[in-house]
Amino acid sequence: MKHLKPLICFLASLIFLSSSPTLGQSQIAEKYFHLASSLRLGDLASNPELKIAFKKLRSALEKEDELEVFNQNNRILEIMNLLGTRNLFPVADMCMAIGRAALARGEKTPAILAAESATKFAPDYAKAHFFLASALLSSDAKNINSISRSLIEGIKILYSDRIQRDSLVSAIFKYVFLALVLMFVLTFVVLLGLHLNTFAADLASFFPSRVEGAWRYFITALVIAVPFALGGGLALLLAIPLFLWPYLRTGGKVTIFLFTLFMLLVPHVFDYMAKSSAITKDxxxxxxxxxxxxxxxxxxxxxxxxxxxxxxxxxxxxxxxxxxxxxxxxxxxxxxxxxxxxxxxxxxxxxxxxxxxxxxxxxxxxxxxxxxxxxxxxxxxxxxxxxxxxxxxxxxxxxxxxxxxxxxxxxxxxxxxxxxxxxxxxxxxxxxxxxxxxxxxxxxxxxxMGEKAESFSQTSWGIYFGSISMRVYQWMTIGFALLIIFSHFFWRRSISHQTCISCGVAFRPPLLLPSNKQQCNQCVAANISRVGIPSAKKDRKTKDIRVFKERRAKLAGLMDRLLPGMGRTYFQEHASAMAFTFITSLIIVYGADLFISEYLNYKSAPKDALHSNVIYLGVASVYWIMMNTVLKKDFY
Structure with a gap:
């Protein structure tokens, strides 16, 4: 529990990063803003006074002339009052674009001035307050009060504003959905690797003639490939837990239960997410x-x-x-x-x-x-x-x-x-x-808008699930849940091998052993002092146990350093493994979306993409440093 506070702070940072503006957001490529003249100024064209005032404001920001910035802010606010509007979202967008360009040049004062101007021109625009918080953070991280006020104001607007709130919820749902899928995939791959020898031994026992060596693993690969050939990646994802069920401890079975619940809820959550997106994007x-x-x-x-x-x-x-x-x-x-x-x-x-x-x-x-x-x-x-x-x-x-x-x-x-x-x-x-x-x-x-929202939902579903319709998916997941129950009774009785917890080999016990006592006869003999067992044989087995544990610890440590949470999964510490693997998956998914969007939308070079997403990189780096220092797991 002593590390709960930094984890909560980290998750709050992720929510802050994933907040996506929609209310009033124009289509300006604001991350690559350099001069106001390079933007589409159509929003200002019908009001020459507003256009002149904004150009003067831009010049004052570039010169860091705080008095002139103050004067032009007041002039634009006067124009807004005459127009009868509380918010001028495009002007706020362009102010934030100026601020981003200033931050990219390392000029923090004009960035803060631009952010403050944005919050004045669009006080109901959550992103303006979030951008002010990030500008203040880049200038003085110790200015906690001002940063907190801006964040709290942005969160209050997100909570009270339907469009921004639904947009944020949809974005969070999207990233959480993808992160959970990646988390379960990584977890099942590690668990399959852990129990592969035992699974292969049981498959080989179904053949009348003894199957050994490479042929055993070839048959195992074919069996695992069958669901993929029949139903694609989704069928494979559903099949692996069925293969693993009889070999898992209680924590592993709880993981599969949560996975089943997640798969059953996906259509309902996805339908809400898609319809909310359709409405907020209309x-x-x-x-x-x-x-x-x-x-x-x-x-x-x-x-x-x-x-x-x-x-x-x-x-x-x-x-x-x-x-x-x-x-x-x-x-x-x-x-x-x-x-x-x-x-x-x-x-x-x-x-x-x-x-x-x-x-x-x-x-x-x-x-x-x-x-x-x-x-x-x-x-x-x-x-x-x-x-x-x-x-x-x-x-x-x-x-x-x-x-x-x-x-x-x-x-x-x-x-x-x-x-x-x-x-x-x-x-x-x-x-x-x-x-x-x-x-x-x-x-x-x-x-x-019901018909339009339904059409958007079906289109979005097709992007994620291809030719598998929602109805087919629901039948597949219901069938999966029933097969889990069937597997618990039939497959559990049919297996004859277990994985030794001391040396990792697949062995056939005379009775089904509980998970904490799954040891082969050689490991049991090596750990007792009974007379009659050759010492050389015991020493050799003791060495095998030591080598296996060292290799396992090194592999788990490497996995946990590269993908935090994976090492814990390998050691079947499922509660902490799921928590850290989810955070790791969320960082990977969010980062992939950021950089792919940078490339597809702006054709930016890798260096520019890294530079424009420095906050995300900083948060991800802090997480990996924490996982390798204060939250580091020493296996054995």
Missing amino acids: KTFRALHILSRQTWDYSSKSALENAHQKNPDSKLVSFSLGLLNKLRKDKREAINAYDAVLERYPQDVKTIVNKGNVYFVAREYENAVKMYKMAIDIDPQLLEAHFNLSNTYVMMFRTGESEAEYLKALSIDQNRVQSFVAMAGQNHDKKVIDFTITGEDIKRYESA
């Missing part, structure tokens, strides 16, 4: 999710426009476009979007009120009044319409009518009116209340 869902939080970015605008082109009759998409363009202060586009809804649903009071709000923001108060009155005629108890009409009359200096509408609103729901007043504040555009995207709207859209 650009329209992401746009609706962002709008539900009263913010937007240009990627969500593009997604909604594409969705509207594909399905112009969608009420939710048209309504969302109107809401987004109102936030952008694009009156014409917002009115067009709301008119598209009213053309099909002329009595939709939410759309009518929001259309009135567009006129209010444009200071066309007469048109706004017409819209609010139209909504009240349809629904006299519509609180938002009365409240907005009251505020519109204020702007028109019609105080008597404003007071009358305000009193009507209070009579409908006094508490909500007070909350509306608190929300309005001093900002002109916030004085009227919009109907927004609700959780029910998102749930309805999500349920309508």
